[in-house]
Structures are given as C-alpha cells and as structure tokens.
Amino acid sequence: MVNKKLTLQLDFHSHVPIYTQIVEQVQSQLANGILKPGDQLPTVRALAEELRVNFNTIARAYRMLDEARIISTQQGRGTYITEVPSQKVTEKLKRESLIALTERFINEAQRLGFSERDISQMVRDRLKVKNETKDL
Amino acid sequence: MVNKKLTLQLDFHSHVPIYTQIVEQVQSQLANGILKPGDQLPTVRALAEELRVNFNTIARAYRMLDEARIISTQQGRGTYITEVPSQKVTEKLKRESLIALTERFINEAQRLGFSERDISQMVRDRLKVKNETKDL
DNA sequence: CTTATAATTGTACTAATTGTATCAATGAAT
C-alpha cells in the first residue's frame, strides 16, 4: 500500500476553525490507526489545494500538531507522523479523540433538535441493546 | 446559484428598532425558503453599508439570531444560516436518525478501545460541560 | 564526484476580513 491519501471532512459552516478541524481529525486518525508513525502527510500546499484552503491554515494546523509532538515538520522535507509516540501520548490522544467524537455526536444530535435527556437516554439504550444481542 | 443577495426593507420611521426589523425579516425569509440552511449572510459591515446603518446594529441583530440558533456567527469567518432540519422531518425519521447517529458514535468509540462505561461517562461529562459553559 | 541551479517544502511576518466588546451620544417616553 502506498500513499494513503489523507482524507479530511471539513465543515466550513462549523463554528470550529478549519485548523482545529484538521488537528482533531489527524489526531483521531492516528488514534484509530488510520495514520501510523512514519506516515508522511501531504505538503501544506498540496493539502491546502485539495481542501480549497490557504496553505497557511494547513501550516497552522501542522504547527499545532508539531507542538503536540504528534507530527514532525521539517522545512524542505515534509511532515511525518512522529515515530514511537509514547504510551502516554497515545492514551492522551485517544482520550482527546473520544472527547472530540463525543462533542461532534452531541452537536449533531442537538442539531436534530434532541434534548440532553433524549441524547443520554439514547446512548444508554443503544449500549443496552448492544449487550443483549451480544449475549445471544 | 451564487450570492443570493439578502434584501431587506427597513422602515426608519417605524418605532420598531432596526435590529428587530432585521431579525424579523431574516426569520421570515428563512421561513419562506428565500434563505436556506448553509446560506452565508452578508458581513456585518457589508450589510451595514448597504442599509446605511451602523454595523453594530447589524451585529446586534446577528447576535440575537445567533442566540435563537437561527444563524451561526463566526468571528473572522462570517455568518451562516444554521443547518437545521426542517419541520417536515417527521418525529419518526428524527428518531431513526438519532439511533443511527448514536450507533455510529458508539461503534467509533469502541473501535478506539473505550468501554461502555467510558463512553456513557464521557457523554454525561460533555453534556455537563456544555451546560456549564452555556451559563456563563 | 563536485558544484551550481532549480524545485520543493515549511516558516515568518504582515495584511485583510470578519465578528466582539465597551462605552458614548442620541432621542423618545414619562
């Protein structure tokens, strides 16, 4: 397998800045194993063109990921997922991914007009259903 | 279709405040389908200039619409009609989409390795945070 | 093989665009 193309879903109407969306999704994909240590990310310009965004916006996201030691950006070479991210980092990443995932979920549900009660009830409900079918 | 220009009729002699007139007309145009979810509204300054009004008046109207969840204003980016599902969506459909949404969420979270406890705890947690920040 | 040059890539700094916050001025109602 070559050139796993980084696929990002941006919501330009979201209140979440583009660079934050990029950061979150890269973190999530790393936590999920979609991205792996050593993988090269697209160049700031390439990704910018693909996402129809200014390359400085990508650069900003990369800088944030770099500061979080998640990627390593090297002028003139490219950007790569950091090798051997510590157990601590991956745990933290997973946690943050879950937070981001949960918030997206809640926002989506509320956008549909559901109350907090509805939402938490539904989560309980689905977890329960999952357990019951598993026990068959 | 691009750049549907927001057209507002203001009555400067009315005793109804300008910002109220703006709020009402945007609401009305949304209800009439003249404005649709995702549509970008003019910037506060652009609309202010067009209507010969101070941009703070526009900002105030936008803020009210934002608080009413009708639009989403984003500093540095712009203002958009909120992506809200129409009333035409039946309760049943909504329910079904919440189920689907919830199951996708749970599956994602479990794929990240989180337990059911983790997941429901995180949902409670995020809902709580949301409430607290709202009350500021 | 060494060196010069171009191409590619990230960085830094600045500007432009957009909404926010605060307070002052205006004007109508009492």
Place this chain on the structure above:
DNA sequence: ATTCATTGATACAATTAGTACAATTATAAG
C-alpha cells in the same frame, strides 16, 4: 429633567490570506 432603549464610534480579537524567505532535495553541468 431623568431614564432607558437605541444607535454610533472606537478599539479589539480571531481567522484566513498574501508575500517573501530559508532549508532541503533533486537535477544538471563541468
């Protein structure tokens, strides 16, 4: 005249875009 809602003026903050630059790598000339 006082009060209060409305509007305006000004300064600020956040996001994105523009431009020039520096580091690395690739390529070609000698």
